[in-house]
């Protein structure tokens with residue numbers, strides 16, 4: 191059998207996916223507690239050459255800080271707005287009123303503290319997935335291409351309507367030969383970000399296949415979808431307008447929210463991730479309210495049929511433990 195770099199790590203890692211997504215604390219010294227620190231990076235990335243999985247994460251020295259404070263610039267007091275109304279998960283100006291009141295009354299259940307939402311980022315090789323995550327999480331940009339091998343992830347902690355909320359952003363490899371490694375990490379996603387290059391129409395055409403693969407491992411009725419055009423800085427306004435037309439069509443077809451970003455200039459990067467955090471949080475709280483409501487006889491949670499997809503999505507959401 192030929193050697194696939196990173197395969198050893200892949201074999202070790204899957205048992206951790208359960209604990210990582212679990213709302214419960216883990217035994218002292220276990221990896222996931224280390225990972226709960228904001229922006230902890232695993233697998234370790236080599237500083238030159240391609241990004242490689244190099245095995246288990248390092249042991250933290252001395253006492254560990256389980257949860258670092260939320261950065262001031264990660265606090266969301268209002269619902270960030272969509273980029274284009276034609277392709278948005280919903281166009282409400284504010285958070286769902288049930289979510290707002292649940293946050294005010296501290297009734298968000300497992301959302302907050304140990305609840306971590308998994309977000310996977312998929313798309314063709316070199317479309318800019320890693321740069322997008324790095325621009326948001328570290329405010330850096332690398333003009334040299336270093337292929338992601340297997341997967342990598344970043345943790346981002348937010349505070350939404352006063353409630354702590356963490357996103358685990360999984361950066362997957364776009365190269366065909368690493369796809370089988372990356373796809374083992376697709377499971378349990380609450381949001382899927384499908385990235386394409388705004389200057390490469392083939393990468394847009396391939397987004398449906400990326401989505402199909404990601405949905406094999408996830409419940410299509412409970413996952414939020416985002417279609418993101420990257421490298422906006424490389425298009426002229428006329429080229430962009432043409433591409434946007436096609437992208438909006440695809441976004442509507444797959445029921446994804448459309449965004450266009452540039453990791454080089456930072457355009458829309460922060461706005462996009464804030465929107466992902468806000469909508470994922472909102473869906474989580476609605477699902478939590480529905481779950482807790484169902485436990486009280488006579489306290490019926492009703493999701494308004496006039497509400498948009500997101501609200502219906504939350505109502506259909508199954509617990510993570512269900513097959």
Ligand SMILES: Nc1nc2c(ncn2[C@@H]2O[C@H](COP(=O)(O)OP(=O)(O)OP(=O)(O)O)[C@@H](O)[C@H]2O)c(=O)[nH]1
Pocket residue numbers: 313314315316317318319320321322332333334335336337338339362363364365420421422423424451452453454455
């Ligand atoms: N001009 C410009 N270049 C970008 C942008 N984003 C990424 N790039 C460049 O595109 C190349 C690929 O970026 P990556 O982020 O590594 O691509 P990727 O999608 O992670 O690739 P894989 O890991 O192989 O799947 C690099 O040379 C980046 O510098 C952008 O917004 N603008």
Ligand SMILES: [Mg+2]
Pocket residue numbers: 319320321336337338361362363364
């Ligand atoms: Mg990459």
